[in-house]
Amino acid sequence: MAVALYGASLVYSVFLWRRGFRQDDRVNYCLLLAAFLFHFLAMWKRGVSFQRCPVHNLYEASLFIGWSIMLALLVLGLMPRLRFLGVFASPILFGLGVFGLMPMLDQVHSEPLAAKGTALSLHAALTLLAYGAFGLGAVAGAMFLVQEKDLKQHKARAVLSLLPPIQRLEAVVKWQILAGLALLSAGLLVGILWVPAPSGYSIRGDFKVLWSVFVWLMYAALLGLHLGFAQRGRRFAWGAVSGFLFILLTFWGANLASPLHSP
Secondary structure: OHHHHHHHHHHHHHHHHHOOOOOOOHHHHHHHHHHHHHHHHHHHHHHHHHOOOOOOOHHHHHHHHHHHHHHHHHHHOOOHHHHHHHHHHHHHHHHHHHHHOOOOOOOOOOHHHHOOOHHHHHHHHHHHHHHHHHHHHHHHHHHHHHHHHHHHHOHHHHHHOOOOOHHHHHHHHHHHHHHHHHHHHHHHHHHHHHOOOOOOOOOOOOHHHHHHHHHHHHHHHHHHHHHOOOOOHHHHHHHHHHHHHHHHHHHHHHHHOOOOOOO
16 A cells, blocks of 8 residues: 555656646645555554564565655655655655565575564664665755756746755755764664674675675765865765665665675
């Protein structure tokens, strides 16, 4: 039901896009809210069924990243103009939902990894929340690029649209990347300090760990360039979009290439 509602939001988002974002986004916001309720119910039922936080395989990771993006969207959507973030997020949410429903993703981890309990769940939840924050930063970056293009090429459309000013969107990108870096730092620290590797495995040199460190360095460099005035405006927005595209395209492969993180 959640995926179907994300699909309906995607279709309605095309209508809003064709109207030049001149129509209030309350209908789309309500569609996403309904999808979020079904999404949350699915995660809650799974967590109760397995007696753990549902963050331990690719299916659960897909659900959790989408859920974290939706949670932030609903909060930001309390400000009317930022509701249009949902228009740009709906393709990601629908894609994550469809991907999560693919066969063979919902596999159970081996007992040594699954038995790490609370520390492992906290580590996984923090890192997936970080990717959700990066995802919302990419959504705001995409909206920034659309609004900037309209300002340059279609000034009347930009004035008539209900999209927020690009300065506010740039601030949203910055704060989402800051939040993502903080959450990813906490997740990596919890994983290193409180989740010892099972016998016969090594955290140092694990492909997923190295990949996570690379993602942290990539976003830290992007934020550092932004704060140092070398990466502002359009380039900063493209950096946020490109960074999350990299995560989407490589996250699943990094998981499968890691003996610690694949079933």
